[in-house]
Amino acid sequence: MCLRESGEMYLESIFLLSEKEEPVRSLDVANHLGFSKPSVSRAMGKLKSESYISIDSQGYITLTERGESIAKKIIEKRFVLKELILRLGVDEKTAESDACKIEHVLSDETFNELKKCIK
Numbered sequence: 001m002c003l004r005e006s007g008e009m010y011l012e013s014i015f016l017l018s019e020k021e022e023p024v025r026s027l028d029v030a031n032h033l034g035f036s037k038p039s040v041s042r043a044m045g046k047l048k049s050e051s052y053i054s055i056d057s058q059g060y061i062t063l064t065e066r067g068e069s070i071a072k073k074i075i076e077k078r079f080v081l082k083e084l085i086l087r088l089g090v091d092e093k094t095a096e097s098d099a100c101k102i103e104h105v106l107s108d109e110t111f112n113e114l115k116k117c118i119k
Contacts (some may be wrong), residue, residue: 003052005104008074009033010043011052014063015071023060077103077111083118 003011013032017024030040044061047053052067063071081099086092106114 003050003070006043007047007052008070008104010040010047011063011067011071012074014053014061015068015075018063023058025059025061029061074103077106080111080115080118081106084114087118 010029010033013029014024017028017032026040026044027037029035029044030037033040044053044055047067048055051064052070054062054064056062078096078099081102082095085095085098090098
């Protein structure tokens with residue numbers, strides 16, 4: 001399955017929320033993204049069926065190795081893109097917003113070349 005932008009955003013959100021060392025639930029993800037609980041619940045079901053996440057009996061969500069790998073890659077893309085955009089002289093808020101949009105459509109090949117630019 002090719003993960004779409006929304007799926008990547010969910011994985012990224014779960015990863016960031018789990019970094020706070022608290023259990024993550026669908027409601028946390030919904031609040032973090034500003035999405036409705038039913039929408040998040042459907043997405044969690046899809047992510048679980050594709051083995052990106054696991055959900056325990058209490059409803060706590062954890063990323064599988066596969067899901068965590070994708071989340072980390074997306075976060076790295078955002079960091080690198082934001083850094084490059086900031087270097088162009090764009091303000092921080094705009095750089096963050098643009099990086100968030102670009103991170104989901106940028107190929108790995110292009111990303112790897114862009115990483116070289118910030119070294």
